[in-house]
Amino acid sequence: MDELFDLTEEKKEEGEPGSIDELFETERATVDEPRRWPDLNGFFQSEVAYTYASPDHWSKFRNLLELGTHGRLSGNLKWKASGRLMYDAIYDLTDFYPESVRHDQRFEPMIRETYLDYSAGDWDFRVGRQHIVWGEMVGLFFADVVSAKDLRQFVLPDFDLLRIPQWAMRAEYFKGDFHGEAIWIPYMTYNDIGKVGSEFFPFDPPPTPGFNTVIKNVQRPNNTLGNTAYGLRLSYLHSGWDTSLFYYSGLDLSPAFARNVVLAPDPTITYRPVHKRIHQVGSTLAKDFGPFVLKGEAVYTVDQPFLVTRFNDSDGLVSQDVLDYIVGLDFSFVEDTRLNLQFFQRWFSHHDRDMIPDELESGVSALVSTRYFHPKVEPEVLLIHSLNRADWNVQAKVTWEFLRNWRMVVGADIFGGPPTGLFGQFDAKDRVYGEFRYSF
Template sequence: MQIRTSLSTIGLALLLASLSLPLAIAAEAVPKGRAALFDDDEPAATPAEAGSREALFGEDLPARPSAAEPPRSRDSLFGGDDLQSSAVAAAGTPAIASPPVVKGFVQNRMAYTWPKPSHWSEMMNHFDLSAQGSLSSNVKWKLGARVDYDAVYSLTDFYPQSVENDQRFNFLLRENYLDIGADNWDFRFGRQQIVWGEMVGLFFGDVVSAKDVRHFVLPEFEILRIPQWAARAEYFKDDFHAEFLWIPLASYDNIGKPGAEFFAYTPPPPPGFQTFFLNERFPSSSLSNTNYGLRLSILRDGWDVAAFAYSSMSAAPTFYRQVINNPQPTVVYEARHKRIDQFGSTLAKDFGSVVLKAEAVYTRGRGFELSNFGNLNDNDGVVEQNVLAWVVGVDYNEIADTRINVQLFQQHIFDRNPDIIPESNENGYSLLVNHKFGDKVEAQALWIASLNRSDWMLRPRVSWNFEKNWRAALGVDIFHGPPLGYFGRYDDKDRVYTELRYSF
């Protein structure tokens, strides 16, 4: 594949086209132990979760895990973020209300897509601002919001008007919650990130988070994840942790509009048929449509093991269909969300230079679109299937300034309907290689591929921390595979991109 010579001037053109808003973010603090496992402030990889998307797409890579005392409360688990001085707490002096700590970032991402046809596909500017503080030693708060502006929809006319209206400008509430501590219990009320699992590149145990997938799975987790309005209670006792969750008003995946760069959720219709999309149908606000779950974890002899059960209106939609023959043959789709039940487990263990991590999730009642249009009288073109997805990953950190991550994963469909696209066993693997050249330059490449067919994604990237709080990056996203493959459906969406980010 060739990139037009005009791309040699990407940096300058991109900045001018996007209202000159270059940006960067400082690397997050490196997690040092189990404390990072449940960091729901800005979720980062835990020691055994060294394969986070932040590490994957530009954030600093986590250091090798180190031993840690088991958490006894949210203060011990999130001490740095909860803004309470450990020295004051150790002295037994009651904490008083603290002034708010304000932080945020500004980021600019410019992407040029080729080859069919070549076009600017992203001129995104993110403005993220948050403040957090405490009202007393037991009551803490956080407020946050983000504004997104994509200038590609103002400066080009490549996309339909509905896509421009949906993606040009967005205001998003981020984490906005109140924390209350009481002995071994901690309670969090409000809009919050809830991370129950995190692997490299793809989602498995992270079942609670909604996601903004209008740019596929390419953004960092902090950009991609959508917080939930939730009430959460956590109990800490020695090396045991219990988490009770209720989401009265759920957030759902943002899939965008037909005609957007990464909108490809349905199989192509038969020859002679056109397609039409109704507005997405969201569940009504009722007690029967709320989400709830329980997660239990224990840290024993270096093994961090957790199990969870979660019942929810699915964050990802399923496309139901109708076939209309008048005035011309048309397949009408409507995205809907139905209830699913999920049961899963995660584990992590540090073996010195090697970190083992695994996740497994059983989903009952997941909807799959039928790919076979032979029966056009089918009621809705959807069947329910029970699915087991699992992944095993190994992180190797023995080589100086180098990290190698390998993962093997599978999706197994029980009693598979022959008219759906996925096979009974969909197998795949991933490889991530990252190397730091001193303190400022970092290069990495991620490869994710199917073992069932030629379907893969390659993401090489170089980042440069040229000043304090500033980072620049250059990367390429390449997709290949059949039209119905997970990556192949975006075979004509290969792109080169730049990022500038500033944090404060």
């Protein structure tokens, strides 16, 4: 199941704030308020990882600095600007990875959320690079179809590191318990899957006897009017039920790999990544029942391309209509102990027998965390498992907030399953890691 997994809980401030003032945690300026420099906030994080599965190697020594600020130009006009610098020293300290991977992941500047906000009565408008979060499931991507993700570390990083904002124009309407949202993305940002040979490159087809295999790196589609994305989302809160309906159309955020077979002079199979337009209709719901919170999401995708194994197909891709849905229960216990259980399925309405996935794919996930032992120490374990095959992933970590604004994390990520499985393809990528983070 492509890109279903996001391994940390979404944060409300990156979703749908109740108002622009809540987002920035400020009050409206008064005429006699003295001018001052905008506040600077952000974090510095250092991460190290060691892959102990064969061949064992150091796989990450990444350092990130993110800075942001915000302010007001007038009573109804606000702004926010933020950016991030990333340097991974592992690509200077070792030569384990190909040069293309080292060049791609050694150093990277990035514009993060940077936009203008304008409020007019019941309407809010936002223009710029922004997070657009439509999904609300814990640890999984289903209805969250708009925002791009940095998948060069698979789906293992925290939420704020995984998500990439989009350059978008957004209009929102608030009236009582109703919320409407329309978006247009003129300049698309796509999922970053890295370069061929990177630690978690998501495509590694089995070799075909007698043929050479060539996998080309991703080339982004041209920024044309025909490649823009757009969507509409309507939500309503009634009797404690928070429900929404949405429609979204855009080029698929992750590429499919089209196949080309050449028999002479050297038999070669070449895979070329392509982004094709898909259309998605979906719904979300949430209800607090006291002892637990019920959440659910469903998305029906039209014309999503999937690879088939037969050689007589022109490009090795077939378009499929796919229904993805998930139901979850979130329990909170005493002493800050939490249990989240989720069941999800993917159904292909016109399944092609030469596809690798089954017509109906099912899976479960379980997340447990607690601060029972110490208020500043939180162990957490997440298990995601396919019900169709022995394809699974375990993420275990302990977070220690040892000082104000400081935290340390140690953990392990373990994969298992067949080489064609979502997790089994990384069976040799089991790793242990550590992180330090200072927020300000």
